[in-house]
Amino acid sequence: MQAFLKGSSSQSTKPQKIKAAGPSGEKKQRPIPWVEKYRPKCVDEVAFQEEVVAVLKKSLEGADLPNLLFYGPPGTGKTSTILAAARELYGPELFRQRVLELNASDERGIQVVREKVKNFAQLTVAGSRADGKPCPPFKIIILDEADSMTNAAQAALRRTMEKESRTTRFCLICNYVSRIIEPLTSRCSKFRFRPLANDVQEERLLNICEKENIKYTKEAIQALVKVSDGDLRKAITFLQSVARLNGEKEITESAVIEIAGVVPSKLVDGLLQICYKGTFDKMEIAVKSLIDEGYAATQVLNQIHDAIIDASLNDKQKSAITDKMAEVDKCLADGADEYLQLMSLCAVIMQQASQSS
Numbered sequence: 001m002q003a004f005l006k007g008s009s010s011q012s013t014k015p016q017k018i019k020a021a022g023p024s025g026e027k028k029q030r031p032i033p034w035v036e037k038y039r040p041k042c043v044d045e046v047a048f049q050e051e052v053v054a055v056l057k058k059s060l061e062g063a064d065l066p067n068l069l070f071y072g073p074p075g076t077g078k079t080s081t082i083l084a085a086a087r088e089l090y091g092p093e094l095f096r097q098r099v100l101e102l103n104a105s106d107e108r109g110i111q112v113v114r115e116k117v118k119n120f121a122q123l124t125v126a127g128s129r130a131d132g133k134p135c136p137p138f139k140i141i142i143l144d145e146a147d148s149m150t151n152a153a154q155a156a157l158r159r160t161m162e163k164e165s166r167t168t169r170f171c172l173i174c175n176y177v178s179r180i181i182e183p184l185t186s187r188c189s190k191f192r193f194r195p196l197a198n199d200v201q202e203e204r205l206l207n208i209c210e211k212e213n214i215k216y217t218k219e220a221i222q223a224l225v226k227v228s229d230g231d232l233r234k235a236i237t238f239l240q241s242v243a244r245l246n247g248e249k250e251i252t253e254s255a256v257i258e259i260a261g262v263v264p265s266k267l268v269d270g271l272l273q274i275c276y277k278g279t280f281d282k283m284e285i286a287v288k289s290l291i292d293e294g295y296a297a298t299q300v301l302n303q304i305h306d307a308i309i310d311a312s313l314n315d316k317q318k319s320a321i322t323d324k325m326a327e328v329d330k331c332l333a334d335g336a337d338e339y340l341q342l343m344s345l346c347a348v349i350m351q352q353a354s355q356s357s
């Protein structure tokens with residue numbers, strides 16, 4: 001039951017958060033992370049996800065809304081989109097009554113689905129707002145980060161979703177759609193959120209720079225886009241960190257690279273050259289110094305990966321190396337020792353490179 005209460009409090013804090021990002025929040029000068037401050041407040045502000053925006057806009061005009069499933073990589077606007085749409089549909093007051101948001105921080109076991117979700121879904125609703133404006137005669141249940149729900153909890157949703165379809169729409173959000181059970185995906189309209197295109201990200205970042213009065217070089221913005229891989233949240237967070245660090249100074253490319261924890265390509269290339277031509281002892285020293293510098297092994301791994309794909313090795317060598325990379329990646333995710341993992345990868349690269357094609 002405590003989980004029940006926790007869930008409902010998260011539901012009511014969400015709209016407040018959005019409010020704080022609005023003009024009233026700025027008046028009080030409360031520091032808000034820029035990702036929240038510049039979170040889209042209406043569906044029109046959502047960039048790059050035209051398909052889903054079109055569907056949501058139809059329902060804002062009065063058409064029915066299907067059950068939705070949003071999936072895609074982090075920081076592409078999934079949560080923002082549905083929150084913005086819900087706010088537009090219901091207005092700030094009804095929002096709290098009509099929208100139930102549960103995310104991975106709430107208890108979402110089978111019990112909660114059976115009680116909380118079902119009870120909320122069963123409430124009937126009127127088709128107009130207090131201010132007389134029409135609003136859709138249904139509620140929305142947002143299950144954010146649904147890929148972390150257990151299969152049993154997902155299964156418990158199946159019947160509820162069908163039975164309450166007259167009064168409730170579900171919006172499931174996840175990063176990995178393969179973790180959502182088939183019967184649920186088949187009940188929803190699926191929308192893939194694509195990583196944001198570089199120019200779209202650039203435009204957003206420039207917009208923020210302008211509003212925050214930040215000086216920048218063009219290369220710095222390009223570097224931000226590059227290091228964030230289509231994840232706008234990451235790009236904005238980096239931008240804010242660099243801006244704080246730099247103070248009044250102009251943001252430069254090297255400052256971005258530094259803060260993003262990208263390993264300078266000189267070091268990665270150096271390490272690979274040693275693997276190709278050097279000795280094991282030198283390799284050991286190079287790996288050790290990388291780790292001692294504090295670079296994350298996963299970052300080094302990603303950069304080595306890009307370099308290996310472009311390297312002039314033959315296909316067999318590349319496939320053996322990338323096979324090892326997958327293993328190292330898994331081990332790192334499981335918490336293995338960074339130094340040993342990088343050493344084992346470099347050893348395989350060395351071994352492969354020494355075999356002539």
Ligand SMILES: Nc1ncnc2c1ncn2[C@@H]1O[C@H](COP(=O)(O)OP(=O)(O)OP(=O)(O)O)[C@@H](O)[C@H]1O
Pocket residue numbers: 034035036038039040045046047048049072073074075076077078079080081174175193196232233236
């Ligand atoms: N398509 C977009 N249009 C405008 N802003 C975006 C977009 N995508 C991401 N953002 C920015 O990134 C922040 C995070 O977006 P959001 O929380 O919607 O990501 P998400 O897709 O839900 O990610 P996660 O899978 O990690 O939950 C937003 O506050 C917003 O500033």
Ligand SMILES: [Mg+2]
Pocket residue numbers: 078079080144145173
């Ligand atoms: Mg989200």
